[in-house]
Amino acid sequence: MELGDALQRRMEELAKRQPMIDRRFAAIAEGATLRAVEEAQDHTPPNTFGDGEIQGVHMITGGLAQHWSTDSQTAPVRSGSTYTTTLANDKEYASYVNDGHRMDRHFVPGLYVGDDGLLSMDPARDVGMMVGTRTKYVPGLYMREKGVDKYSDVAESELRKLAGEVLE
Numbered sequence: 001m002e003l004g005d006a007l008q009r010r011m012e013e014l015a016k017r018q019p020m021i022d023r024r025f026a027a028i029a030e031g032a033t034l035r036a037v038e039e040a041q042d043h044t045p046p047n048t049f050g051d052g053e054i055q056g057v058h059m060i061t062g063g064l065a066q067h068w069s070t071d072s073q074t075a076p077v078r079s080g081s082t083y084t085t086t087l088a089n090d091k092e093y094a095s096y097v098n099d100g101h102r103m104d105r106h107f108v109p110g111l112y113v114g115d116d117g118l119l120s121m122d123p124a125r126d127v128g129m130m131v132g133t134r135t136k137y138v139p140g141l142y143m144r145e146k147g148v149d150k151y152s153d154v155a156e157s158e159l160r161k162l163a164g165e166v167l168e
Contacts, residue, residue: 017166024162025083029076032154033085040068040087040147045097067091068147087147100140103132 044065071090076083089098108131110123 014166021162021166022078024165026076026078028155028158028162029083029085030074031158032151033072033074033076033087035154036087036147036151037068037072037074039150040089040143041065043141043143043146044068044089045141064089064091064094064097067094068143087144087151089144096138098140098142098144100138102137103135105130105132107131 067089071088073086076085107128109128110121111129112127114120
């Protein structure tokens, strides 16, 4: 048996495994994206401190965190030899929470403190308040970046396993 014959047989064997490899690539992309979505959600307000206290003022609904799963495309789309998934959050203010933002002092019409001491909003009332005077900058939470890092970790780990399976 010559080296060329052994190499040819190995190439044919790998070609037979190609459909399995393609399925695994798609599964790895989807699994890594699902983990990225979970990681982004875990770092999106409202989340809790170690003592159980909710972090994120006026963000107790969880709408921002929920949008990671509804706006992301976890099922991979294949184009040639590329599998594409998307980690996304289309909430209007998602980029501000992710990247951070300045807080300028500005007037909000209809905003007032009621008799009960609670902040209220009624655009029909002839009232308003200046807001944004204490905090000059709100730092970002970088939820998207944490999700992308998780995607990379999971995909790299799974691809190493796949390489071992294919080359055995």
